[in-house]
Amino acid sequence: MRTRHLTVDNCDNCGNGGGRMIGQLRESSPLRTGPYETLARLGAGGMGEVFLAAPGPHEPGRPYDPDTLVAVKAIRKDLAGDAAFRARFRREISVATSVASPFVARLVAGDADAGQPWLATEYVAGPNLADAVRRHGPLPVASVAALGAGTARALAAVHAAGALHRDLKPANVLLGADGPKLIDFGVARALGATTMTSTGLLVGTPGFMSPEHVAGGRHVVAASDVFCLASVLAYAASGDDPFGDGPVAAVLYRVSRAEARLDGVPEELRELLAACLSRDPGERPGPEEVAAGLEALWG
Structure with missing residues (x-):
């Protein structure tokens, strides 16, 4: 198992946006996704894995600012090779960007054209x-x-x-x-x-x-x-x-x-x-x- 030293102010026992405990990164987990450093594994679904991440590069030993944490979904590699999926994913990112509600986890960024497509939403510290x-x-x-x-x-x-x-x-x-x-x-x-x-x-x-x-x-x-x-x-x-x-x-x-x-x-x-x-x-x-x-x- 790969691990990072994770220190987050006021986030000693955060939830993960999915209600499960924050897990260690696996050997296969990416160290970076887009502009974000992956810190921990939050879970997986039918379309890929979800990681707790923060903008990088980060100064070692310095606490992570909880306001900058995001949940990054990295899309499965087999889906990444499907041009039709990428086109739909691109449209969905565009639509999600236009959703404005305090009751929706805000879409922060996404890239449908990356080698491994991804999207990042605000990290919600709480159970489901x-x-x-x-x-x-x-x-x-x-x-x-x-x-x-x-x-x-x-x-x-x-x-x-x-x-x-x-x-x-x-x-x-x-x-x-x-x-x-x-x-x-x-x-x-x-x-x-x-x-x-x-x-x-x-x-x-x-x-x-x-x-x-x-x-x-x-x-x-x-x-x-x-x-x-x-x-x-x-x-x-x-x-x-x-x-x-x-x-x-x-x-x-x-x-x-x-x-x-x-x-x-x-x-x-x-x-x-x-x-x-x-x-x-x-x-x-x-x-x-x-x-x-x-x-x-x-x-």
């Missing part, structure tokens, strides 16, 4: 919602309302920029010191992606999909993100997946039928979440309406 609920249980109604209002405002900003999130789930909502931060929206989606890969593997998290996801990626619309947001908030409020567990096929069937269980959700939230979980996308409220309804509860 999935880990927070697993460790501490359901959130109080006021906390769920505040969390949901901020995330709904984030979705509104993403949609206004001409993008969709497509993968809203508890692990993609970070609990920062200044409120929720939405991550991983519309970036690095393979061209022509559907719910299933060519090898039959599922793309996404079954219990936090929408009926449109199950029907196929081309059916996903802005209202699909609202459906997924309601599932996330039901989880935050009850501690349970709204579409239950069991075989993936059974969960997907319940999602396709919009058969969510909300009996564990506090009554104050139930009516609004049920509206968001309508099977018909046209009957769901928009994110601004959701935010307003939740802010009324929070206030």
